[in-house]
Amino acid sequence: MSKWNPIISIDIGNDTLKGIVVNNRQDGKEVVAYSVVKSRGIELGDIKDVVALNDSMNVLLDNLEEQVGKVLKGDFVVSSSCGNYELKDVKREMILSEDDAILVNERHLEDLKSNLLADIVGDNNIVFHIYTKRYIIDERKIVFNPVDMYASKVGAVFSIILGDSIHRSIVDYATRETIGDAEYYISPVSEAEAVLTNMEKDRGVMHIDLGHFSTVVTVFLNGAPVMLVRVPVAIRQVILDIARVLRTSIYEAERLLKIHGIAVFNSIEPALIEYKALDGRTSLETDKIRLARIIHARLREVFMKVRRVYREAVITFEEFKDLGIPGGVVLSGGGANIPRVTDVAADILKCPVRVGGLAFIEDYFIEENENVLVDPIFAAAFGNIISYEKSEGKLQYTGYKKTGNSLSLSEKIASLFRKLF
Incomplete structure (x- = not known):
């Protein structure tokens, strides 16, 4: 019997709520439940009635629980297309050494990103998605991965999807009673994560x-x-x-x-x-x-x-x-x-x-109605899971199909650059 280790993904749209339940098994990710219900409480792109939205959420969860035959407990991920959000480019630098250059490692890159988030996140905004566009070594050399290179200073240019923290609080309040704590994303960005290859x-x-x-x-x-x-x-x-x-x-x-x-x-x-x-x-x-x-x-x-x-x-x-x-x-x-x-x-x-x-269709399977995997209406729900697993370091989606233990094209290129530098 396979282990029950589900991720429950919900996409809050202006017209409908979409939900999928994916169970992580040794042989892949099984879609064990899916549902679409009409949204209530959302008008002209914003949440106007939290009680009505909660009612819609409960209907969606009841549909999903009926399919799996048990109360849903696991990691919840939620996206919404409501509210305000924008794309912003931000550059950050960090001095690694005042003396000789040192070897850059993953911890340095994580510290650089953490410093960015500490500066950006405030009372009025929150970062929903973050991408690294490029790294800059010692203010002169542009690279895509500086790990295992020597540097005194490392900088980076990030693309961030910045949202209104007030709206995030409303979505959080509207869903917390129903599903508890969850990770939150922006629906169109999650859709892109699902349908586009690297x-x-x-x-x-x-x-x-x-x-x-x-x-x-x-x-x-x-x-x-x-x-x-x-x-x-x-x-x-x-x-x-x-x-x-x-x-x-x-x-x-x-x-x-x-x-x-x-x-x-x-x-x-x-x-x-x-x-x-x-x-x-x-x-x-x-x-x-x-x-x-x-x-x-x-x-x-x-x-x-x-x-x-x-x-x-x-x-x-x-x-x-x-x-x-x-x-x-x-x-x-x-x-x-x-x-x-x-x-x-x-x-x-x-x-x-x-x-x-779904661009990563080889990672998922479903017993019935395989159209769910390629239906664009479920793209954000799948993208939530992909974004969550990337951020948690649980899985590296490459967009290239692997065979056995062979490296993907992107992994081979990354390995080659590490050797060259």
Whole structure:
């Protein structure tokens, strides 16, 4: 019988709560439960009713516990797309020796990061995610890993995702009664951790979270985020458009989008769709092409705004100026499930676009419904676990499939650099 050692991951979205339970076994990570429930208590991107949110959390946990057959106890990790957060670059230096250079070790790097966090974290902000962009040896030599090199001074440039501590306190208060202590992350960043490989983040890639309340665009280069932009047009506006044009309720408009929605209106078979009017009783009809036109118009607006971010990235970073962003665009979030959404994005952005499923799928398995592993709606929940295990040093996700005891490509490169220097 396998050991019961679960991680419970919850993603608090503006429209839905997503939860997964992953049991760490010797033969891999087994997804033993998953659930999606409607969010309550969240309005216009912020938590307005803690009691209502707690009710939604309890429904989600009841669903998960029913699947595993026991009360959930273990490590809880939580992400949220609510509240304010921003990307910030910070440089820190530390003197190792006033005399001769000494050998840099892992402890020095941890002390450098600890000093950064002590300076940054205050009464009004908190660090949710931290990335090391590069290290600087003795103010002149840029390296990606200074361990086992000699130096008198070591510096680093960090990319940090900084959030509002007041909002974090609200999320903490809203969830503590239900799940107790937990580690907290930002949903779009967790999504990127799940759907992007290390190679994509190193060479350059754009991640787009097609969320309910906002569209979040993050550009990665050299393994760290270099741009993070929140676009205030998202799937919520698509639903509102459907409701207004077809004169129906928000609930019915959302149902039409999820069941019948297509992102493009050309090359689809015309078909009648029946739905309920605002009164909830009168039956109305529309056709699939008309519905697709409504969806397409708003999605074009979303991706036109994203294109401005893409162009700014190409202008700003030398690595992108000749051929654009090498890794193209990766979509996740609930909106990524709209059929043919990649067609709209590719047409406007003029680059390769794919829907992002779990990039580290070889590390996970599930007995039923393997679609959960590649469903972009669960990306943040998986990304929470990846972020947590990286921060705890429990597992090194490489993004490259291993065979036996062989080293991954990134590990081989790191080993080579250590030998050279």
